[in-house]
Amino acid sequence: MPYRWTVQTPTARRLELWPHRSLPRRGFAAFILGTFTLITIPLYPLLGTFVLWGILPFMLLAVGGIWWALERSYRDGEILEVLTLDPETIHLSRSAHKVAQKEWQANSYWVRAEMHQTGGPVPYYVTLKGNGRTVEIGAFLSEEERRSLYGELASALSETRAAHGPDG
Template identity: 80%
Template sequence: MPYRWTDTTTTERQLELWPHRSLPRRGFAAFILATFTLITIPLYPLLGTFVLWGLLPFLLMAVGALWWALERSYRDGEILEVLRLSPQDISLTRTKRNTAPQEWQANSYWVRPELHQTGGPVPNYVTLKGNGRTVEIGAFLSEDERRALYGELASALAQARADGPPAG
């Protein structure tokens, strides 16, 4: 799963979430190379003709556009959400490329996870409600991963409440 729980101390836990990458960087390079190789096959009979120079720029532009689109997808997917949970408080920080981090904090005793099976931007939309705000978490995960995340969040919050009394 594209998220990981870690215990930072005996009472504090941290959850890191990131988008899944179905095409790793190594596969990206292999795909571009294979595309370039396959796209040049029809050019071999044209070697030494003026037609080659007429077609070559368009084929290179097609490979370049494919590279640019995949690279853009990688950049847009550089999202990291970090949830820190202790018996006293909970904080969520969402960091996205070229934007200021978004932060939310609340008393963990009063925070409630919610699973919106319909009505959200995606099915099984997971939110955290507390401190007068509702924030999304893991919207980029798959439907099954969001369902599993909801269960784990509910368990982790229940454990945090059991570990300590409400503060303030």
């Protein structure tokens, strides 16, 4: 799962969420190398001809375009959401590439996790509601991961409420 719970203290937890990467960096390098190798095979019979110089720039441009697109995908996927849950407060921060960090904070006792099966930007959209605001969490996760996250999040919030009451 592209999220991880960690226990900071006996009463505080931290949740980190990030987008899933189906192509790790090592696979990225292998893919580019494989693409370059396969795309040059048709050029071997053209070695020593002027036709090679006419086709080669376009093949290199194609490999460069693939590299740029995958690299852009990596940069756009540099999202990290961090939820800190303790008896007094819940704090959510979201940082992404070239986007100002967003933060939200509320009293842990009054926060509710909600799952919207339809009507959100994605099916089974998970939000946190508290302090007069509703914020999304884990929208980049898969549908199954969002369902699992909702259950774990609701459980963590109810444990916090049960242990500490409305006044902490």
